[in-house]
Amino acid sequence: xxxxETRIQAAYARRQDDVRYSWFSPGHLFMVQERERAVLAxxxxxxxxxxxxxxxxxxxxxxxxxxxxxxxWGARPDNITGVDLLPDRIATARQLSPEAxxxxxxxxxxxxxxxxxxxxxLQSMVFTSILDPAVRHQMAAEMVRVLKDDGLILWYDFHVxxxxxxxxxxxxxxxxxRLFPDCQVELQRVTLVYPIACMLAPYSWLICHLxxxxxxxxxxxLGVIRKGGSSGDIISTVPRA
Numbered sequence: 099x100x101x102x103e104t105r106i107q108a109a110y111a112r113r114q115d116d117v118r119y120s121w122f123s124p125g126h127l128f129m130v131q132e133r134e135r136a137v138l139a140x141x142x143x144x145x146x147x148x149x150x151x152x153x154x155x156x157x158x159x160x161x162x163x164x165x166x167x168x169x170x171w172g173a174r175p176d177n178i179t180g181v182d183l184l185p186d187r188i189a190t191a192r193q194l195s196p197e198a199x200x201x202x203x204x205x206x207x208x209x210x211x212x213x214x215x216x217x218x219x220l221q222s223m224v225f226t227s228i229l230d231p232a233v234r235h236q237m238a239a240e241m242v243r244v245l246k247d248d249g250l251i252l253w254y255d256f257h258v259x260x261x262x263x264x265x266x267x268x269x270x271x272x273x274x275x276r277l278f279p280d281c282q283v284e285l286q287r288v289t290l291v292y293p294i295a296c297m298l299a300p301y302s303w304l305i306c307h308l309x310x311x312x313x314x315x316x317x318x319x320l321g322v323i324r325k326g327g328s329s330g331d332i333i334s335t336v337p338r339a
Contacts, residue, residue, distance in 0.1 A: 125296030128306050129289060136288050136320055137252070138171065144250060144322055146218065149173035155216040156180045157206035157241065158224035162191030165199055175199045179216075181206055207236040211244045219245055222254040225277075226266045234269075238277040242325060251278075251323035257287070258317050271319065278323050285321035287313050 119126050146152065149172040156164050159180030168178055175198035182188050188203045195201065204210065206224070219241050228234050241251055256268045275283055290310040298306050309315055 123296065124299035124303075125292065128295050128299040128303055129292065132307075132310060133254070133289060133320075134167070136286075137254070140286075140320060140322060141252070146250065149218075150177075152177060152217045153215065154178045154218045154220070155211070155244065156220040156222070157209075157237070158182055158221060158227075159191060159201065160184075160187050162195045162199070162201065164220055164222055165191065165195055165201070169196070179211075181209065207233050207240060209240045209244055213243055214246045214249075215244045217246055217249045218252060219249065220252045220254075222252075224255070225269050226256045229265075229267055235277060242278065242281065245325060247325055249324070251281075253285070253321040253323060254288075254318060256317055257319045269319070274319070274321070274323075280325070282324045282326060283321060284323075285319045287316035287318070288320045289316055289318040291315050291317055 121127060121130075141147070149168060152173060154168055154173055154177060156179070159165055159182045162180060165178050165180045169175055175196040179200040179202070180191060181202050181204050182191070183203070183205055185203050188201055191201050192199075202210075221241065225234055225237070228237065245251060253274065256266065257270055258268045260266050260268075269277075271285055274285065288310075290306055294309060294315065295306050298309070
């Protein structure tokens, strides 16, 4: 595990200050806003429409972008926890986020929280950065362990490989089922191929939106995972308070 930690730290160090992911990039802005609509619609579909009492954990929280999004959507800062492996990202997250947020430096494959602590756990773009299958499985098991029995895991990650980035590896649908073998899993393809969005968004968001409807041009899985049931089951829509 220490070898994988060292590799991940080196890989993220090489990604610092990537201008492609600036809010002033039309392609990035299109992707973020499209994703936000999809995430909120998915949560509402599964009855999560009020976040004020929801205890939230994000693994691999980075500089805290998603943590602050949850606050924007109505979550209380004192109900939100973030964990990340990289101390510099944790420092930035703490600078940018409300003090009431709990942000910890640690390995998500060995979480220090008690069983059944959180209502909602997010992983966004974390598993694709982990190349060691054993670490992926241990991290998934830890997420399930600290999730409440009626809780929800929110998944957003690549299902394709990036030919220009050997530091990441897409996570296919069948692997997600294997990572969460005793859970109900529902997945949908989202997110237009990023180079296409970057090329076209400055000229037409409508074209990007229409191309984003084509399944084979979508590069990520967005999904929800719950305890119970068999791997690969589709989650029924059950209203939740």
